Amino acid sequence: MYNILIVDDEPLICEGLTRLLSTSGINIGHIYNAHSGYEALDYLRMEDIDLLVTDIQMGSMSGIELMQQAKIIKPWVQVIIISAHETFQYAQLAIRFGARDYLIKPLNSEQFLSSVRHVLLHMDKGVRDQEELMSELREHFRMREPQQDRTALLHRLLVAANGERESVLGELRRRFGIELKGPYYAVIKMKLGLAEDGRAVSEKDGRLLQxxxxNIASELLDKEWDYESFYDTGHTICIVIQWDEKRYGDTSVDKVNQLEMIGRSLHFNVRKFLGLSCVVGISQILKGGEFLGEVHTQADKAIRWSREFKDHYVFYYGDFKWGTMSEEEPTDDEIAEQNNMIVERSRQYIQQNYAQKGLTLNEVAQKNHVSPNYLSYLFKKNTGCNLWEYVIKLRMEESKRLILNTDLRRYEISEMVGYESPEHFSKIFKKYFGMSPSEMKK
Incomplete structure (x- = not known):
């Protein structure tokens, strides 16, 4: 069963869409309503949301901003945008950031339900039995091996000396129509592991799964990214992503966050649909073709961190501080000290800013010069609770103190601890303490 979050600053629209979905016959578990982007983020952090349906224009946080934050929290959440504006620019931006559909108000009921059904239809829940999966792949997936010459040239490009690179680029252009002009480049590598049920996979089935x-990588990146993907050595898939000056100059989205979203989505989908373990390594973004070898090496080094963190699967090279005078890996003690410092600084920042309405994981991560993905992992590993649970704990304990020791009204307390609406504050409070603010006051 699927969980759907509907977000609109007009309560009547939320209620109408909820009624429509409830009587549609679609296999829905829960339908949540939020009336602002900040309220929606709390649902995304605390509930298992499969589909986000959001208005594009809502007060202090737009639907586009909400979608960006949602993808940081759960890159695999599906999004449908609804808007009163039939503007190509809005629609183009929404699709580029990962929306599955863009619907114009006033909504046509059948069109809306058709869109929801279409999105959910492509969200096959759970991994099937490995034998059943392999049988289906053998029957329906007619494998066309990537051209070996193309693969060899792309690999050669990433390990070539600077003097050889131009000739390899020319050969790729002439023989395969591949243009790698950059000037900005990053590499994502996905190292495939064993079947998660522990079964050995034959060489033939291994090639089919690879x-x-x-294909999962190609479908995920689709037409919105300028990339080349190919087989690398040792059951590894390599993806070279490039940006020209215009695309890279677009500051409306954090490029590293986007790379991490791709990495986490790759890991999620390979495990979900293929039942394979995998580790993803992501390089930094560097400018200039002479750095293609460097980003290739960085992605390999990022994957190597899985030896230190066996319960983590997506690694960004920039999160790990290599030796200042060399490229040697730090010692275990240095890693532990570094990570403890990141978590402690994050705790201090949250303690000072938990009452800020717009506080996000991304902001806390930026203050510590690490990615949101790695900060989330470290915080949970070191403290036993996830970062947003810690924010809610501080907010709730402070609101309890204010309720019991002051005569402040509910709306004043909700404002003081970082909530936009008293109603949303009361929902979180009751979920946390098992009683409403007024019941606690009594």
Missing amino acids: YAAL
């Missing part, structure tokens, strides 16, 4: 994983 091909299926390559």
Whole structure:
């Protein structure tokens, strides 16, 4: 069953869409309503949301901003945008950031339900039995091996000396129509592991699964990214992503966050649909073709961190501080000290800013010069609770103190601890303490 979050600053629209979905016959578990982006983020952090349906224009946080934050929290959440504006620019931006559909108000009921059904239809829940999966792949997936010459040239490009690179680029252009002009580049590598049920996979089935994983990567990146993907050595898939000056100059989205979203989505989908373990390594973004070898090496080094963190699966090279005078890996003690410092600084920042309405994981991560993905992992590993649970704990304990020791009204307390609406504050409070603010006051 699927959980759907509907977000609109007009309560009547939320209620109408909820009624429509409730009587549609679609396999829905829960339908949540939020009336602002900040309220929606709390649902996304605390509930298992499959589909986000959001208005594009809502007070202090737009639907586009909400979608960006949602993808940081759960990159695999599906999004449908609804808007009163039939503007190509809005629609283009929404689709580029990962929306599955863009619907114009006033909504046509059948069109809306058709869109929801279409999105949910492509969200097959759970991994099937491995034998059943392999049988289906063998029957329906006619494997076309990627051209070996193309693969060899792309690999050669990433390990070539600077003097050889131009000739390899020319050969790729002439023979395969591949244009790698950059000037900005990053590399994502996905190292495939064993079947998660522990079964050995035959060499033939291994090639089929690798091909299926390559197709998952291609479908995920689709037409919105300028990339080349190919088989690398040792059951690894390599993706070279490039940006020209215009695309890279677009500051409306954090490029590293986007790369991490791709990495987390790759890991999620390969495990979900293929039942394979995998580790993803992501390089930094560097400018200039002479750095293609460097970003290739960085992605390999990022994957190597899985030896230190066996319960983590997506690694960004920039999160790990290599030796200042060399490229040697730090010692275990240095890693532990570094990570403890990141978590402690994050705790201090949250303690000072938890009452800020717009506080996000991304903001806390930026203050510590690490990615949101890695900060989330470290915080949970070191403290036993996830970062947003810690924010809610501080907010709730402070609101309890204010309720019991002051005569402040509910709306004043909700404002003081970082909530936009008293109603949303009361929902969180009751979920946390098992009683409403007024019941606690009594």
